[in-house]
Each structure stands twice: as structure tokens, then as C-alpha cells.
Amino acid sequence: MTSATEAPLQPRSMPAILTMAAAIGVIAGIGAWGFRMLIGFVHNTLFLGSLSADYDANVHTVASPWGLGVILVPVIGALVVAWLVKNFAPEAKGHGVPEVMDAIYYNKGYIRPRVAIVKSLASAISIGSGGSVGREGPIVQIGSAFGSTLGTIFPMLVRDRVALIAAGAGAGIAATFNAPLGGILFAMELLLVSVNARNFLVVAIAVVVATHISHLLLGTQPSFYVPQLEIPFYPMFSPVLLFSFLLLGCVMGLVSVAFIRGLYKLEDIFDAMPGNYYSRHALGMLCVGIIMYLLMKQVGHYYVEGVGYATIMDILSGAVxxxxxxxxxxxxxxxxxxxxxGSGASGGVFSPALFMGATVGAAAGYLCQWLMPEADIAVTTFAIAGMAAAIAGTTGAVLTGIIMLAEMTRDYPSMLPMIITCTAAYGLRKAIMDESIYTMKLLARHHTVPEGLHAAILTTERIVDLMDTNFEVRLPGSDITTAAAVVVQDSKGQIVSVSTSSRENAGNPSVADLKFIVVPAKTTPLAALASLCETGADVILVTKEADSGLAADIVGLLTPAILADLLRADDTLS
Known part of the structure; x- marks a missing residue:
């Protein structure tokens, strides 16, 4: 609340906001590079005993010299992560994006600055020690935390601070995946409360700066560089093949449901276990270490360790x-x-979703090759479509999934299959369960957020377009008419009362006096509804000007029934 002596906050000027957005882009770009270096240092130290930050996640990790002892590498990482999160920033636990959404909708856009530091360290250790999590959640939280910090240092309206948070998240995604359009869409689909030219420009500036810095530090190649995917060949997909992508989308919808429910079911199981955060997380990562070791012994690679991009590269290049x-x-x-x-690691869900989408999609592609040997089927197209569908199904960000995978692979001819699979995956997941992998966590806190943006009907329309004009103005003692309502005025034209006529029996009219309030015609439905609730009035008299008590100024009436119909229409449209 603003005190009587404190001037209300004013919107920041556009140059000031854009300057802050550019600064956020710088931090996000450098942060994405620094975060990768930190992951590489932790990974090389714990897996190979080498003090080096040189690490390519798209290449499989060689067998650790620790032998069977590699099982303990994730456990060591888990203990350090638990210590960091427990003692410095509990918000750093988990996959990060829900905490950013919670701050936007329930904490006026405030994110503690220390979250960025703790999240960076905890996530780098989780990923570097073999945790099956992604890079995107941490970098989103890092960029968002810096945006929130700027919005706190320089006092501003909540909507401006939220725009900076979304800019930080989008910039982080763009820099991490070299996907500027994907970063913009991520901010628009999941974080921005409203999309307009001002907010779009703020996010775009941050994304452009972050992407440029990422290019300078990390190179310009796409996340998954497979040269043959960049050949500009646009095949004609047969109806049967398009139907196959529809089926793949449905399968990915089921996979998305399994991922969301499985994640939170395991979280509940670990929370119910005896012990503490240290013992539970260590147990979970011990199981991960065992899976990694068995895979290395049996098939020659750790495969599920870390972000899993090396496996995706194997699939796209046809090695598996x-x-x-x-x-x-x-x-x-x-x-x-x-x-x-589930046991308490710190990291994102994008990368695991990409892994599952690539493996299931490629498996579907090989199955289609076996069923339709005469058809020209590209398994890589199925894998890419599966990855996009996994993002759309789990997060609810359909456009983000489509555009990001096109940017990450440079395989733009696969756009049509991606559209089919993403919409099918999202639609089926939504039919089975309403919550995404992000909103499910918030629902456990009894916090609900919208999945997607809605048109603000209640705040943009005017009641003058909704009001009922079937009324009459009369003097006291006048006969009852067939009008829906009667406004009674005194000899000076002032409003005395409002009545409505109803016929309980034919020819036997009865009159009911109504409690009324007066509002101007330019009032929005939302403001009118608030006034109705505050006063307990039965009807709203709509006048030409504010604070008018003259019956001659009345242009219509608004009843709770009319507002209820508008609410139902708004719910249907959204």
C-alpha cells in the first residue's frame, strides 16, 4: 500500500525499461556460458578426476576411471546440492520454472537475488554429477532473478517487473538453446501476464542481446548440429504418413502424462520416507548411479546421465x-x-522431455519403416516431432515446442509433422489431466495460474455495451408498466428508488424495491462487478457521467444476471 505522503509509482519510461532489458540479456548470455563451464568443471572433476571445464554435452562421457565407484558420483553431488538448497535457498530445489511463475502471480514479481547464485551452483552440481535433469530450468531462474532484482533496485510497477522477469527467462532459454524465437515464445506462452507491444519489445531486446553474446561465447551452431538436416528439402508427406504423426502425438501425450504423474508421485514417495533431505536425495541419486553403471557395463555408454544430448545426437545421426x-x-x-x-535435485525438465521425445519418436519411425517399407520415411523427422511433442505435452507451451525444435535442429521441413504431433500431444494430455508439469507443482500449494493467455473481456468491454435499456422514469405513485424496471424520481429529478415489476399471477402485478448503485457508462464489467459485491446492491444504474444523481442521466441498467452471463461467456472463450 502507498502511504498518504508517498507518491504512487509511475510506469518506467520506455528507454529505461529497454536499457534494463539489454542488461538482462547481457547477464543471461554470460550466465548461459558460465553455467555450461561450471557444469563441465563439476562433471570432469567428479567423473574423470580432471580439473577442466572443457565439456561437450553432445558427446558421450568416456568410462570413468573410478569403475564401480562411479555409482557414488551422483551421491556426492546429491549431498552437496542438499546442503546448498537447505541452507541458502529452498527455491533452488526442483526444476525452477514453477517458482518463477509463483513469484509472478503470487509474490508481485519478487525473487530473492541469492536464488540465482544458489540455483547455478546446485544445478551445475546436479547435472555435472550425473543427475537426469536439464540446463534450461536453472538458466530461466537465473535470468528471472536478475530481472526481478533490477525491478526491485529501481522501483517500478508490478507489470514492468514481471516483464523484466519474463525477459530474463526468455533470454536464458534463447542463449542456452540458441533459439531466439523459442525464447520469446517461452516468455509469452508461460510467463507474461499480458502480451502487448511494450512487453514484446522488452523480451525481444533481452533475447537479441543474450543470443548475440551466446554466439560470441558458444558459437552459432544449433543445439543439435546434424549437417544433413540443414539441406533445404521439403518432402510431400502422404496422408498415411501424416496420420502416423497424429498417432505419434497421441503416444507423446500419454508419455507426457506418465512423466508429470511419475515425477510428482516419486516426489511424494521420497517426502514420505523416513530420514531427511540429505538421506532421501542421496538414495535417489544412488539409484541413478546404479542405472548409469549398468548401462555402461552392458551397452557401453551412461546414456541417461546428465542432459542426455549425446543420446539425442546418436538418434539424429542414425547411430542407434x-x-x-x-x-x-x-x-x-x-x-x-x-x-x-523427485528426491530433490536441482535442474530443468526440458532436456529429459527432449530425450524421451527423441527415443519414442525414433522408435515410432523405425516401426513405420517396418510396416510401410515402400514409403520414404525419415526416422529423424519422427524423432524431432517427438521432441517437440514432448515439450508441448509436458509444459503446455505448444508454439514454443514447435519453434524451438526447428531452431535447435535447423530442420524446418519437419514443421508440418511437428505441428500435428504437438497439437495431438497437448490435446490428449489436456483431456486426461488439466495441469502441466509446471502448474502441477503450484497446484500442490493451492496456487493456480492460467495455462496460456486469455483475452481480458471483463477489463476491456464497457457496461454501456451490455446494459438493459428496458426501463422507465416515473414520479411516485405512477401506474406500473410493462418495463423491466421503473426508476422513481422526485420533483427535482433526483433518483429516489428503483423497482422491478413481476407478475406472479396473471393480472396481479407486484413491485419489489431494489438496492441500487450508480456508475458511469465508461465503467468496465470487472469494476462494476466489484462495486456490486462491495455494496450488496441489486441493480446498477448506468449514467452518462460519474456521480450523477439525476434520473434524466440514466441510460440503462445492469443486473447481476447480465454480469453472470458475461462471466460464463468469458469462461467459455478461455
Whole structure:
């Protein structure tokens, strides 16, 4: 609340906000690079005993010199992560984006600055020690925390602070995945409360700056660089093949449901276990370490360790071709991710979703090749469509999934299959369960947030377009008419009372006096509804000017029934 002597906050000027957005882009770009270096240092130290930050997540990690002792690497990481999160920032636990959404909708956009530091360290240790989590959640929280901090240092309206938070998140996504359009859409679909030219410009500036810095520090290649995918060949997909992508989308919808429910089920199981955060997280990561070690012993790679991009590269380059092996990897990645995040790791869900989408999609592609040997089927297209669908189904960000995968692979000819699979995956997941992997966590706190943006009907329309004009103005003692309402005025034209006529029996009219309030015609439905609730009035008299008590100024009436119909229409449209 603003005190009587304190001037109300004013919107920040556009140059000031854009300058802050550019600063956020700088931090997000450098942060994405620094975060990768930190992951590499932790990974090389714990897995290989080498003090080096040189690490390419798209290449498989060689067998650790620790042998069977590699099982304990995730456990060591878990203990350090638990210490950091428990003692410095509980918000750093988990996959990060829900905390950002919670801050936007329930904390006026305030995120503690220390969250960025603790999240960076905890997530780098989780990923570097083998946790099955992604880079995007941490970098989103890092960029958002800096945006919130700027919005706190320089006092501003909540809507401006929220725009800076969304700009930080979008910039982080863009810099991490070299996907500027995907970063913008991520901010628009999941974080911005409203989309307008001002907010779009703020996010765009941050994304452009962050992407440029990322190019300078990390290079310009896409996240998954497979040269043959960049060949500008646009195939004609047959109706049967398009139907296959529809089926794949439905399968990915089921996978999304399994991922969301499995993650939070494991979280509940670990929370119910005896012991504390340290013992529970250590147990979860011990199980992950065992899975990694068995995979290395049996098939030659850790596969489910870390972000899993090396496996995705194998799939896109055709190095892994067994559908049964791919489905096994998808199941193990699902288990490893639920064990990691469910027990308390710090990291994102994008990368595990991409892994599962690639493995299930490629398996579907090989199955289609077997069923339709005469058809020209590209397994990589199925894998890419599966990845996009996994993002759309789990997070609810359909456009983000489509555009990001096109940018991450440069495979733009796969756009049509991605549209089909993403919409099918999202639609089926939504039919089975309403909550996404982000909003499910907030629902457990009894915090609800919208999934997608809605048109603000209640705040943009005017009651003059909704009011009932079937009324008459009369002097006291006048006969009852057939009008819906009668406004009684005194000899000076002042409003005395409002009555409505109803006929309980034919020819037997009865009159009911109503409690009324007066509002101007420019009032919005939301403001009128608030006034109705505050006063307990039965009817609203709409006048030409504010504070008018003259019956001659009345232009219409608004009843609770009319507002209720508008609320139902708004709910239907959204």
C-alpha cells in the first residue's frame, strides 16, 4: 500500500525499461556460458578426476576411471546440492520454472537475488554429477532473478517487473538453446501476464542481446548440429504418413502424462520416507548411479546421465537404430529423471522431455519403416516431432515446442509433422489431466495460474455495451408498466428508488424495491462487478457521467444476471 505522503509509482519510461532489458540479456548470455563451464568443471572433476571445464554435452562421457565407484558420483553431488538448497535457498530445489511463475502471480514479481547464485551452483552440481535433469530450468531462474532484482533496485510497477522477469527467462532459454524465437515464445506462452507491444519489445531486446553474446561465447551452431538436416528439402508427406504423426502425438501425450504423474508421485514417495533431505536425495541419486553403471557395463555408454544430448545426437545421426533399445532408454530416462527431481535435485525438465521425445519418436519411425517399407520415411523427422511433442505435452507451451525444435535442429521441413504431433500431444494430455508439469507443482500449494493467455473481456468491454435499456422514469405513485424496471424520481429529478415489476399471477402485478448503485457508462464489467459485491446492491444504474444523481442521466441498467452471463461467456472463450 502507498502511504498518504508517498507518491504512487509511475510506469518506467520506455528507454529505461529497454536499457534494463539489454542488461538482462547481457547477464543471461554470460550466465548461459558460465553455467555450461561450471557444469563441465563439476562433471570432469567428479567423473574423470580432471580439473577442466572443457565439456561437450553432445558427446558421450568416456568410462570413468573410478569403475564401480562411479555409482557414488551422483551421491556426492546429491549431498552437496542438499546442503546448498537447505541452507541458502529452498527455491533452488526442483526444476525452477514453477517458482518463477509463483513469484509472478503470487509474490508481485519478487525473487530473492541469492536464488540465482544458489540455483547455478546446485544445478551445475546436479547435472555435472550425473543427475537426469536439464540446463534450461536453472538458466530461466537465473535470468528471472536478475530481472526481478533490477525491478526491485529501481522501483517500478508490478507489470514492468514481471516483464523484466519474463525477459530474463526468455533470454536464458534463447542463449542456452540458441533459439531466439523459442525464447520469446517461452516468455509469452508461460510467463507474461499480458502480451502487448511494450512487453514484446522488452523480451525481444533481452533475447537479441543474450543470443548475440551466446554466439560470441558458444558459437552459432544449433543445439543439435546434424549437417544433413540443414539441406533445404521439403518432402510431400502422404496422408498415411501424416496420420502416423497424429498417432505419434497421441503416444507423446500419454508419455507426457506418465512423466508429470511419475515425477510428482516419486516426489511424494521420497517426502514420505523416513530420514531427511540429505538421506532421501542421496538414495535417489544412488539409484541413478546404479542405472548409469549398468548401462555402461552392458551397452557401453551412461546414456541417461546428465542432459542426455549425446543420446539425442546418436538418434539424429542414425547411430542407434533398435526400436526396442530406444524404448528401453526412454523408460530408463523417465525413471532416472523422476528419481533425480523427485528426491530433490536441482535442474530443468526440458532436456529429459527432449530425450524421451527423441527415443519414442525414433522408435515410432523405425516401426513405420517396418510396416510401410515402400514409403520414404525419415526416422529423424519422427524423432524431432517427438521432441517437440514432448515439450508441448509436458509444459503446455505448444508454439514454443514447435519453434524451438526447428531452431535447435535447423530442420524446418519437419514443421508440418511437428505441428500435428504437438497439437495431438497437448490435446490428449489436456483431456486426461488439466495441469502441466509446471502448474502441477503450484497446484500442490493451492496456487493456480492460467495455462496460456486469455483475452481480458471483463477489463476491456464497457457496461454501456451490455446494459438493459428496458426501463422507465416515473414520479411516485405512477401506474406500473410493462418495463423491466421503473426508476422513481422526485420533483427535482433526483433518483429516489428503483423497482422491478413481476407478475406472479396473471393480472396481479407486484413491485419489489431494489438496492441500487450508480456508475458511469465508461465503467468496465470487472469494476462494476466489484462495486456490486462491495455494496450488496441489486441493480446498477448506468449514467452518462460519474456521480450523477439525476434520473434524466440514466441510460440503462445492469443486473447481476447480465454480469453472470458475461462471466460464463468469458469462461467459455478461455
Amino acid at each position: 537404430m533398435s526400436p526396442w533399445f530406444l524404448l528401453m532408454l526412454a523408460a530408463l530416462k523417465l525413471l532416472a529423471t523422476c528419481l533425480s527431481l
